[in-house]
Amino acid sequence: MDALLHNIAAVVGPGNVLTGDDVAARQVDWLSGERCRAGAIVRPGDTDEVAAVMRLCHAARQPVVTHGGLTGLVHGGEASPEELAISLERLTAIEALDPIGGTMTVQAGVPLQRVQEAAEAEGLQFPLDLGARGSCTIGGNIATNAGGVRVIRYGMMRQQVLGLEAVLADGSVVSSLNRMLKNNAGYDLKQLFIGSEGTLGIITRAVLKLQPRLPSEQTALVACPDFDALTGLLRHLGHHLGGALGTFEVMWKNHYRLLTEESGRHTPPLALGAPYYVLVESLGLDDARNAAQLGEALETALAAQLISDAVVAHSATQRDALWAIREDIEGLIQALSPLFTFDISLPIPEMAAYVEGLEAALSHAWPAGRLVVFGHLGDGNLHVSVSVGSAGAEARRSVERLVYAPLARLGGSVSAEHGIGLEKRGYLSLSRTPEEIALMRTLKQALDPYHLLNRHKVLPPAPEESP
Numbered sequence: 158m159d160a161l162l163h164n165i166a167a168v169v170g171p172g173n174v175l176t177g178d179d180v181a182a183r184q185v186d187w188l189s190g191e192r193c194r195a196g197a198i199v200r201p202g203d204t205d206e207v208a209a210v211m212r213l214c215h216a217a218r219q220p221v222v223t224h225g226g227l228t229g230l231v232h233g234g235e236a237s238p239e240e241l242a243i244s245l246e247r248l249t250a251i252e253a254l255d256p257i258g259g260t261m262t263v264q265a266g267v268p269l270q271r272v273q274e275a276a277e278a279e280g281l282q283f284p285l286d287l288g289a290r291g292s293c294t295i296g297g298n299i300a301t302n303a304g305g306v307r308v309i310r311y312g313m314m315r316q317q318v319l320g321l322e323a324v325l326a327d328g329s330v331v332s333s334l335n336r337m338l339k340n341n342a343g344y345d346l347k348q349l350f351i352g353s354e355g356t357l358g359i360i361t362r363a364v365l366k367l368q369p370r371l372p373s374e375q376t377a378l379v380a381c382p383d384f385d386a387l388t389g390l391l392r393h394l395g396h397h398l399g400g401a402l403g404t405f406e407v408m409w410k411n412h413y414r415l416l417t418e419e420s421g422r423h424t425p426p427l428a429l430g431a432p433y434y435v436l437v438e439s440l441g442l443d444d445a446r447n448a449a450q451l452g453e454a455l456e457t458a459l460a461a462q463l464i465s466d467a468v469v470a471h472s473a474t475q476r477d478a479l480w481a482i483r484e485d486i487e488g489l490i491q492a493l494s495p496l497f498t499f500d501i502s503l504p505i506p507e508m509a510a511y512v513e514g515l516e517a518a519l520s521h522a523w524p525a526g527r528l529v530v531f532g533h534l535g536d537g538n539l540h541v542s543v544s545v546g547s548a549g550a551e552a553r554r555s556v557e558r559l560v561y562a563p564l565a566r567l568g569g570s571v572s573a574e575h576g577i578g579l580e581k582r583g584y585l586s587l588s589r590t591p592e593e594i595a596l597m598r599t600l601k602q603a604l605d606p607y608h609l610l611n612r613h614k615v616l617p618p619a620p621e622e623s624p
Contacts, residue, residue, distance in 0.1 A: 416492075571585070
């Protein structure tokens, strides 16, 4: 590896090849706090340098792991001492912004928040939004097909990408920086890389689709008396707000109670007796009209007994206080550590029975265990947090089986928005058919026959895949 690193340093500069203590000083992700174990961290400065590095690695059969903002939750950024980490932290340029066409061309290492701010400065918005916005990068968002809190209106990251550029395992550059909404000239090659978690190529640049900025954000927290009322409220708001409905975030009572009454971290804005609490956001151009529309929708929902109580934010401070209960992941970690977290999706009508069944199964296996549930219910995504008093591998596997096993018969997915990484690859068959997995293997073999890119991630290694 020393000879290879010498050649790589000639490409990216000696100061951009980190080894030894400089590698160990970095965490591999924000949740575990574990140290990076890669043989070295390489920091190329542009697509040409990424390509040159990959040509050298391909010739040496050197496996690599791509690093973005390292905010993932499925161990997708883990690298062994036999692997190199290729960090895109220097690829942070916003190269172009077209306010007429509504596009932005960026390098993969630019943080999501910078993209949002650049769009807002032009009276536009980049609608993807998630709690890690200040740290996560556009390349990572694309590679994992990130979701966030506004999928119900704008869709996943896949819907925000018009074109991209990627470096393949052999150093070839596929530059498909399309800036048009319509382009049916052959295969849509960008889709190969969106959501592939760095296993098919290293995304280096992208063309993003921007949306008109909606300056009015009206936010409310409501309580629902039962699950039928909860789903009825989703339909009701969809009918009364139409395209203005931007967010429908649900907290089960175990989440709401834990982060308010039990932990004391937040003052409960609504009484604690309801089984479900929903953050609703309506987006529009005019505050008065938007507020009136949301107010009318909530009044009719109350009359129809779809909600039992509601509070509307009348300032940015009040809005932030409501969102803080939903987004207080640090509070969950502190209260439930050691904590196992899961990101799943399933049909909305099946959610209540699934959570009740999971709670019963966990209580039977661990009487003192805790279950906390919240998520983007409007797009079928739940985040499940489990604490059983142990962080051991055996406990983890037992909890995973309880969480994942029911999803197969319900038509659900073991990953809604966080990806597969290392953590979920053993459960991929619960959500994908053998034929789908076989096709995934075919794509991997075609684009990366030596298994150099994020090896062992997403698809479990198979001996017959070696070239």
